[in-house]
Every structure is written in structure tokens, then in C-alpha cells.
Amino acid sequence: MIYLNNAATSFPKAPGTAQAVAMALETPPQDVSRSTASERTGHDCRALLAEWLGCGRGDVVLTPNATFGLNTALLGFPWNRGDVVVTTRAEHNSVLRPLYQLKKRGVIDYVELPVQPDGRVALHDWKAAMAKYKPRLAVFTHASNASGAVNDARALTREASAVGASVLVDASQTMGLIPVAPVEWGADMVAFTGHKYLLGPTGTGGLYVRKGLTLEPVFTGGTGVRSDEDDMPLEMPLRLEAGTGNEASFAGLAASLRYARENPLEPAHFLRLLSGLEEGIHRAGMEYIEVRGPRTPIVAAWSPVYRSEILGEMLALSFDIICRAGLHCAPHYPAVQGGTVRFSLSRFTTEEEIEAVCDALWAIHSD
Amino acid sequence: MSCFDVEKIENCYAHSQTYAYAFAVALDDRLVDNLSTLGELTINRKFRRPFFLLKLADGAEIRGALGDDRMKASFPDERVDESKRFFEDALAAILAARETE
Numbered sequence: 001m002i003y004l005n006n007a008a009t010s011f012p013k014a015p016g017t018a019q020a021v022a023m024a025l026e027t028p029p030q031d032v033s034r035s036t037a038s039e040r041t042g043h044d045c046r047a048l049l050a051e052w053l054g055c056g057r058g059d060v061v062l063t064p065n066a067t068f069g070l071n072t073a074l075l076g077f078p079w080n081r082g083d084v085v086v087t088t089r090a091e092h093n094s095v096l097r098p099l100y101q102l103k104k105r106g107v108i109d110y111v112e113l114p115v116q117p118d119g120r121v122a123l124h125d126w127k128a129a130m131a132k133y134k135p136r137l138a139v140f141t142h143a144s145n146a147s148g149a150v151n152d153a154r155a156l157t158r159e160a161s162a163v164g165a166s167v168l169v170d171a172s173q174t175m176g177l178i179p180v181a182p183v184e185w186g187a188d189m190v191a192f193t194g195h196k197y198l199l200g201p202t203g204t205g206g207l208y209v210r211k212g213l214t215l216e217p218v219f220t221g222g223t224g225v226r227s228d229e230d231d232m233p234l235e236m237p238l239r240l241e242a243g244t245g246n247e248a249s250f251a252g253l254a255a256s257l258r259y260a261r262e263n264p265l266e267p268a269h270f271l272r273l274l275s276g277l278e279e280g281i282h283r284a285g286m287e288y289i290e291v292r293g294p295r296t297p298i299v300a301a302w303s304p305v306y307r308s309e310i311l312g313e314m315l316a317l318s319f320d321i322i323c324r325a326g327l328h329c330a331p332h333y334p335a336v337q338g339g340t341v342r343f344s345l346s347r348f349t350t351e352e353e354i355e356a357v358c359d360a361l362w363a364i365h366s367d
Numbered sequence: 368m369s370c371f372d373v374e375k376i377e378n379c380y381a382h383s384q385t386y387a388y389a390f391a392v393a394l395d396d397r398l399v400d401n402l403s404t405l406g407e408l409t410i411n412r413k414f415r416r417p418f419f420l421l422k423l424a425d426g427a428e429i430r431g432a433l434g435d436d437r438m439k440a441s442f443p444d445e446r447v448d449e450s451k452r453f454f455e456d457a458l459a460a461i462l463a464a465r466e467t468e
Contacts, residue, residue, distance in 0.1 A: 307428075309378065309383075309385070310420065310430060313418075313430060313439065314411075314414070314418050317416060317418060317431065317432035317435060318414035318415055318416045318418045318432055319415055319416075320415075326378055326379040326380055327379045327380065328379065329379055331379075339380060363411075363414060364411070364414075367409075367411060
């Protein structure tokens with residue numbers, strides 16, 4: 001099987017990840033705040049994530065996924081009724097749906113800025129929107145999950161901050177691929193996931209929260225400390241981490257982070273494979289979203305003959321090629337009506353696999 | 368007794384009306400030949416596993432791979448019940464005729 005659906009969830013995982021999950025399940029739990037264990041041993045995923053993000057350990061909230069982190073940020077933000085949010089039309093439903101809920105409850109209003117054909121927001125449009133709406137919060141994806149185009153997070157954050165807006169970045173598609181640097185950017189919150197390009201298990205993710213920004217907890221409950229208080233503690237990240245966490249999966253993510261640290265990505269590898277895949281798509285008579293500049297390893301294509309749903313099924317059933325067909329949960333990014341077939345590579349994708357995909361696309365369209 | 372199981376497929380297409388049909392036996396040439404009486408059939412036999420696509424006059428699209436035990440059908444959103452019933456009745460009749468042969 002050829003697996004090219006890494007923008008949804010990665011496979012294979014980093015070497016050592018599965019073993020770390022198994023070991024965590026076979027070892028007595030070490031949560032010092034919820035047992036009489038006197039010493040924490042084993043992984044410290046939070047510290048590894050903080051190192052990755054260039055922030056303090058206490059700035060990283062562990063969550064089950066990016067969606068949970070984005071909801072924690074958006075639903076817990078200290079809104080004033082009537083606040084305005086500016087975001088883009090390339091956002092994932094994990095941003096759009098919480099915003100819609102907040103609007104439905106009468107808490108906020110929000111504006112979705114159009115994006116360029118490749119899914120990237122134009123800096124001058126963003127700057128103009130900041131000046132026009134003076135939002136309380138600006139939200140943007142670091143990279144479009146539907147096209148792979150990477151936004152200039154530093155510049156977008158700078159423009160939003162210039163009008164006093166707080167900034168939330170969705171780094172679901174970039175964490176593990178390119179630097180995600182909230183402190184350097186000046187971003188207030190960054191949500192990410194562990195199971196995509198960090199090559200960790202599903203059920204892992206997180207939210208960076210800038211020191212000094214207090215979010216209201218969306219979920220409340222046991223923290224293992226300050227149990228005599230009615231409210232969640234102010235202390236971060238405990239404030240936003242009610243209940244027992246997914247220790248085993250975070251042990252796996254810690255292993256994958258160590259692997260990534262010891263085995264840095266080679267962007268040239270991706271670029272070469274992406275170029276070959278685009279050539280093959282073009283040769284088959286198909287079209288694809290052209291992305292210039294910084295990008296993630298995605299090619300989103302469509303066929304002049306087959307609907308993307310059927311093309312995806314052909315690839316899976318007849319050629320054992322797994323990708324994703326559809327709108328990719330980014331329904332307001334109108335790149336292609338009817339959706340695309342999205343091929344998303346990983347660091348383990350080979351030239352032989354890309355050649356096999358190109359051959360399959362040629363075979364499908366050469367009848 | 369039903370000769371196939373049917374299950375709605377959830378996907379992210381707007382107004383998707385796609386269903387999966389599962390059979391006790393693998394899809395073979397004869398079954399696909401029988402289905403071809405319902406519409407325009409194309410079979411890509413050059414593929415590693417041949418893929419068939421049947422387009423019905425009402426816009427329904429039936430497809431799958433020979434040798435598999437499932438196929439999928441997408442029905443037009445505006446008349447999904449009528450289109451689905453027509454296809455399932457025809458499919459049941461074809462399978463029943465095979466059993467009595």
C-alpha cells in the first residue's frame with residue numbers, strides 16, 4: 001500500500017513511537033499529583049514540545065488534538081460581547097465551527113477574508129482588514145490543509161498586533177515540518193497536533209498560550225492540586241487541563257519528537273518528490289493547485305474526467321494508493337468546486353512510490 | 368432475506384448521497400454484466416484490479432473493483448429515495464435470478 005494521506009494523519013509513525021506507547025501502558029503510572037508516587041520518571045513530552053516551540057514548559061497545554069486546542073483558545077478567550085474576529089476563507093472547520101458557535105450565541109461577529117487561488121492570504125488584504133475591522137482576535141492557519149501554501153505567520157502576526165489584536169495561529173499542518181515559533185512571531189496562541197507531521201499517535205496535540213493571557217477553561221474538573229478551591233487554578237497549564245491526560249499517547253509523541261530532533265527533515269527531498277508528482281499529474285491530463293513559495297508536502301489535484309470521489313476510490317481499490325478526496329474540512333476555500341484529490345507526502349515517502357502514483361494516474365486517464 | 372447489506376458513507380462532500388453495498392461473495396464479471404443492463408458501463412481492465420463504473424440515466428453512479436465484496440453507489444441528491452429504490456430493486460432481482468440458476 002502507498003500511503004499519501006499524511007496531512008490527515010501520518011503513517012508510518014516515527015521509529016520508537018509504538019514501543020513508547022506500549023511501554024507507558026506496561027509501566028506503573030507516574031502522575032505524582034494523583035498518586036503517592038514520589039518521583040516523575042519517563043517521558044516529558046511537554047518539555048520536548050516547549051523546546052520545539054521555543055517557549056516555556058508552562059506555556060504548553062496538552063490536548064487530545066488541534067481541534068481541542070483551537071476550541072480551548074476560541075471558547076475560552078476573554079471576549080467582550082460584540083468583539084470582532086478576522087480570519088480567512090482557507091480555515092479548517094476546527095476554526096470555523098467554534099467561531100460560528102460564538103456568533104450564534106451573540107458573543108462575537110467574524111469576517112472571513114478571501115484568499116489567493118493557492119489558499120494563501122495576501123499580506124496587503126490582511127493589513128487592510130486589520131485597519132478596517134480592528135479585530136479583538138485574528139485567526140489564521142499557518143498552512144492551508146487543502147493546498148499546502150504556507151502563510152507568513154510572522155508578518156500576519158505583526159500586522160494584527162499593530163492594531164491591538166490578539167493572534168491565534170493554527171499550526172496543525174506545519175508543526176514538525178517547518179519552524180513554529182510563537183514567541184518570535186509574537187503570537188498569543190498556537191494550536192497544533194501530534195499525529196500529523198510530528199509523526200506521533202492520534203489523541204495528542206497542544207496549545208501554546210502566551211504568558212499573561214488568561215483563558216477561561218472550557219472544561220473543569222480534577223487537576224490533582226488545589227482541590228479545595230471551587231474554581232480551576234490560575235496556574236498554567238493546569239488551568240486548562242482538567243482530568244487525567246492521555247499519558248500513553250504522549251509518551252509516544254515524546255519518542256517521535258526525539259526522533260525528529262535526531263533526524264532533521266530535508267526540505268529538498270520533499271520538493272523533488274512534489275515536483276515529480278506535479279509532472280505526473282500534468283502528464284495524465286489532470287490539473288492541480290499551483291503553490292509557489294513556502295509549502296507543505298501536499299498536491300491537490302482534480303481530473304477532467306472523474307469526480308474526485310471516484311478518482312480517490314479508483315486509486316484505493318485498483319492501485320492500493322491511499323490519499324484523501326473531498327473538501328478537506330475547509331469548505332469556504334473555493335479552490336475547486338466538487339473537491340480535490342489530495343496527495344500528502346511524509347518524510348518516508350519514496351521516489352518509487354511517487355512514480356507508482358504517476359503511473360496509476362496515467363493509466364486511469366489514458367483510456 | 369436481504370442479499371446485500373447497505374450502509375450510508377459519510378464523507379465531506381456537500382449533499383453526498385453515497386452508499387456502500389456489501390455482498391457475501393466477490394463481485395465478478397457476470398454480476399457486472401448483469402448490472403450493465405441498467406445503464407452505461409465502463410470497465411478499466413488494465414488496472415491491477417479492474418474497476419467498473421456504471422452510470423444510470425437518472426444520474427446515479429455505481430462503481431467498484433472486480434474481486435472486491437463491496438461496491439459504492441452515489442445517487443442524485445434531489446431524488447435520492449426514488450433512485451436508490453430503483454437501483455436496489457434491480458440489484459435484488461439480479462442477485463435473486465442468479466441464486467435460482
